[in-house]
Structures are given as C-alpha cells and as structure tokens.
Amino acid sequence: MGRVAFLFAGQGAQVPGMAADVKDLPKVRHLFEVAEGIRPGIVDKMLCGTQEELNRTLLTQPTMFLADLAYAYAKEEEIGTPACACGFSVGEVPALTFAGVFSEEDGFRAICKRAELMEAYTQRVQGCMIAVVKLTRDKVEALCDGVSTHPANYNGALQTVVACRAEAEAEFSAKVKEAGGRAMKLRVSGMFHCPELAEEAAAFEAFLRTLPMGAPRLDVYANLTAQPYAGDFAATLAAQMRSPVRFTDTVANMRAAGVDEFIEVGPGKVLTGLVQRG
Numbered sequence: 001m002g003r004v005a006f007l008f009a010g011q012g013a014q015v016p017g018m019a020a021d022v023k024d025l026p027k028v029r030h031l032f033e034v035a036e037g038i039r040p041g042i043v044d045k046m047l048c049g050t051q052e053e054l055n056r057t058l059l060t061q062p063t064m065f066l067a068d069l070a071y072a073y074a075k076e077e078e079i080g081t082p083a084c085a086c087g088f089s090v091g092e093v094p095a096l097t098f099a100g101v102f103s104e105e106d107g108f109r110a111i112c113k114r115a116e117l118m119e120a121y122t123q124r125v126q127g128c129m130i131a132v133v134k135l136t137r138d139k140v141e142a143l144c145d146g147v148s149t150h151p152a153n154y155n156g157a158l159q160t161v162v163a164c165r166a167e168a169e170a171e172f173s174a175k176v177k178e179a180g181g182r183a184m185k186l187r188v189s190g191m192f193h194c195p196e197l198a199e200e201a202a203a204f205e206a207f208l209r210t211l212p213m214g215a216p217r218l219d220v221y222a223n224l225t226a227q228p229y230a231g232d233f234a235a236t237l238a239a240q241m242r243s244p245v246r247f248t249d250t251v252a253n254m255r256a257a258g259v260d261e262f263i264e265v266g267p268g269k270v271l272t273g274l275v276q277r278g
Helices: 026-038 042-048 057-079 089-098 104-124 137-144 166-178 195-208 233-242 247-256 270-277
Strands: 003-008 084-087 127-133 149-156 159-165 182-185 219-221 259-265
Touching: 003 057, 003 089, 003 270, 026 042, 026 057, 026 104, 042 057, 057 089, 057 104, 057 259, 084 089, 084 247, 089 104, 089 219, 089 233, 104 195, 104 233, 127 149, 127 166, 137 149, 137 159, 137 166, 149 247, 149 270, 159 166, 166 182, 195 233, 219 247, 247 259, 247 270, 259 270
Parallel strands: 003 084, 003 259, 084 219
Antiparallel strands: 127 159, 127 182, 149 159
C-alpha cells in the first residue's frame, strides 16, 4: 500500500443505519458514549432514524460526524494511520477530530453548533443545492451571473455544485439545460457554502475560539485553501461555511504530495467516485 489519504464524507451521504457495521468496536463505542453524554438519543437516530429525519441539517451533521469518525477508526485499525486527510464540507470537522485538533467531546460540540447555526439559516433563507454536470466550472460560473446562485462545490472537471435560492431554481436549471448540461437537485435542506452564510460563519468562528485546539498528527487539507491546515484554524474552518469547497484542487494537491490511494470514510462512495472521475 502506498501513501494513503482518508476522505471524510459530507452532507448528502447520510443513510439510515450508517455505522451499524462498526458500532461494536471499542473505540467507536467510546465515541458514541461521548456523543450520548452531550446529545442523548443521537446514536439511536443515526442507527434507526428515517431518511427524512436524517436529511434535516440539525440531525444530518452530528450523525455524519459520528459515522465518518467511526469508519475512520475502523479503517485505521485495519490498515494503520493515513498520511493525510480531508473532509468534504461537514466532513472537515470529523477529519480534524481524527487528526487530534479537537477532542471527541469538542469536535462533537463544534459540529452540533455548526448544525444549529445552519438549521436556523435554512429557516431564514430558502434554497437548495444543484449539481451541474457536463459543463466546465467556468461555464457554470458564467451561468450563475445574474441569478441568485453561487458556485459551492468544485467536485470535478465536469461537475460543479451550485447553491441556489429557491425562487431561482427553475430559471437556473433551465439555463443549465439550454447550455447542454444537466442539473440535479441534491438531498440537503438548504443552500450552503456561499456568501449568504457570512453571519453564521462569524458566529461559528466565535464559538470555535472557545475550544482548545491541538496540533494535527497528520495533514488535514482545508476545503477553503485546498492546502494543509496552517495558521488560524478557527478562521479557516469557519470561513469554509461561506466559501466553495475546492475538492478537485485538494485531490490534485494530495496527489502532488505523493498520495496514490484515496479511502472514503463514511457511508457511500461519493468522494472516491469523484476522485476516479477527476
């Protein structure tokens, strides 16, 4: 096995029963006990909740944190510690926790705060996330001009996810079709990674500054910069909420650093699929 990177899955990958297959590992049991002490009932919701329940941001983010971290612990036990990691959107918090920047308690508190802020935001701003395929990022950026939309996730050469106001969804989707692309609405409850989250990002940064942070035991690549975390971790993690996820650039930078194997930790294989498609 060569130089390995763990990819921590993001919002949209959630499914009922996720992490059930690793819940009996001692380290995972401890993680779940920690979470139950902070938010009683969260593990049962993750294991037994419905898809509709898990799709709600307030529940999606903490359950994805637990599932991602549980799968990372299981995979580390199997193959050893990876060379580096990155988390896609919400996955960045469990990635940082896995790397030792946060304790399990503080990482879980951070994700609960993030979910709380973003849930409130979805009540204030009605929107959605739309994956655009078959068009280059430059073309998608041009289509966003003049419409209440923002490029939010750069996932591949021909896949860009856009944050879209509810009232602009039909118009933007029509523009994509006219340009020869395909627009697919994602399974999330709002529009994220865009400037409209500036208020929530500022509140999250203030909360993060109340938590102790340690030096990472491995490089964690930031969504904001596509480079390993350095400098002001709280500012970088908070700014991620209002900025695009630079996943394509992150993968390219990991490859340049010698990574030759990408392992997704979390439910599903969305991220490894993006890596394979480039």
